[in-house]
Each structure stands twice: as C-alpha cells, then as structure tokens.
Amino acid sequence: MKRRIAGIAALLLPVALPAWADETQSGFGADAPETFSMVKADLDGTQSHGLGLFNWDAEGWYGGDTNKLWLSTQGLLRGNALDDGETEALWSRNIADYWDFQAGVGEDFAPTGRTYAVFGFEGLAPYFFETQAHAFISDRGDVSARIKQWIDLPVTQHLFVEPHGQVDLAIQNVPDERVGSGVSDIELGLQTRYEVTRKFAPYIDLVWSKAFANTASYDRINNEPPDELTLRAGIRLWF
Numbered sequence: 001m002k003r004r005i006a007g008i009a010a011l012l013l014p015v016a017l018p019a020w021a022d023e024t025q026s027g028f029g030a031d032a033p034e035t036f037s038m039v040k041a042d043l044d045g046t047q048s049h050g051l052g053l054f055n056w057d058a059e060g061w062y063g064g065d066t067n068k069l070w071l072s073t074q075g076l077l078r079g080n081a082l083d084d085g086e087t088e089a090l091w092s093r094n095i096a097d098y099w100d101f102q103a104g105v106g107e108d109f110a111p112t113g114r115t116y117a118v119f120g121f122e123g124l125a126p127y128f129f130e131t132q133a134h135a136f137i138s139d140r141g142d143v144s145a146r147i148k149q150w151i152d153l154p155v156t157q158h159l160f161v162e163p164h165g166q167v168d169l170a171i172q173n174v175p176d177e178r179v180g181s182g183v184s185d186i187e188l189g190l191q192t193r194y195e196v197t198r199k200f201a202p203y204i205d206l207v208w209s210k211a212f213a214n215t216a217s218y219d220r221i222n223n224e225p226p227d228e229l230t231l232r233a234g235i236r237l238w239f
Helices: 002-024 213-221
Strands: 036-048 051-063 067-078 081-096 099-110 114-125 129-138 143-150 159-170 182-194 200-211 227-238
Touching: 036 200, 051 227, 067 099, 081 114, 182 213, 200 213
Parallel strands: none
Antiparallel strands: 036 051, 036 227, 051 067, 067 081, 081 099, 099 114, 114 129, 129 143, 143 159, 159 182, 182 200, 200 227
C-alpha cells in the first residue's frame, strides 16, 4: 500500500509541479503572479471527566490565486496523553469560483501512526458555508472520509458567532485506530469569538461530540467517553 501511495504521488507530481511553476516562476517581471500566505490557529482547553483537554486546529497556505501549498494540523491532548493528532500537506488547485481541488499526504500520530493519501475539495458552499470534504486511503488500505463546515455570523464589528460541524465516516472497522465502519463520529459546536484585532481573538466554544456503533465501543474499551459536551476557552491567531 505504501508503494500505491507513492505511485499516486508520482502521478500527481507531473500535474502539480508544472502548474506550480507556471504560477510562481513564470517570470520575475511585472507580469509575474503575486503570491500570498496565511496561517490561522485555534487553541483552546477545558476539563472533562476529571482530565484537562487541550485542542489545536491550525492551517496555513502559501501560493497564488490558482495554486497553493496547503498545510494543516489538528489534535487533542487528554490529560498528559495524545488522544488524537494529525497533519496534512496538500497541493491546492483552483478549479472553479470559490472551489479548490486538493491532493497530497497526511500523517496520523495517534492513536497509532498511519500515513494517508488525501483527496478532496475546499471552498465556499451556498449561503457562505466554508466547506472541506476529503477522502483518505491509508498505507494499510483503510478508506475513510471527513466533511467539515462552518460559517461566520457577525453580531457586531468585533463579535462573531461561528456554528461548525464535522462528520467522520469509514468504510471498514479499524480497531487499533478506534474507528468503526459507517458514520464513526460527529462533532457540532458553537464558537463565540471577540476579535480584538483580526489577528487576535479570544473565544468560547460549546462543543458536542458523539461516537457511533463500533467507534463508541472502542472508546468505552479505552475508558474514553463516546458522548461528550464541553465548553472550551481559547484564542484564535492569524498570521
């Protein structure tokens, strides 16, 4: 399977690299395309079932209007143990107004180490819902998918409410990853954020998460709650 993922990467490179070169190296004069960069990070913490929780969710990109290098990481520390942790490196190609196709490689660090080929889309759905939808094929042949959506609703010039949701799905049971087939888990939240500046915003986030079927059974075996409601306090940083 690792050879298969390497083969996928090899197929993508002839497409991605020339496109990247067209955008970032098509001359150094006045007609050369502009490049931009952005990094956004949400960092928050809370208490649940007697343990401290620390969550992070960060992403950043570098590139132009057509091609970008997109990096992301997210995870959860439960007490002193890493409960979940992952990172991705994606080539992002604009294919339509407000929509990018993305492909690349991801790595899970917990519960166990696993490498993935990643394919999907990122963009703006109707009614201004930010949307990310990706499929994952691991180096062990596991297939899964994730859909995330969120929307910023301004209350005042500095105060924002952000409903957000995530659904994780899997084709097969993966016991060592504590993932069951079907809809493995969902997460729904409501973040209230005050932007002191665009680059610094404290927030509170009411988050409900629920695992289903075999995923819930795996959580119980590992003494973790399959159903959890937390109120988190954190900060959002932009660079």
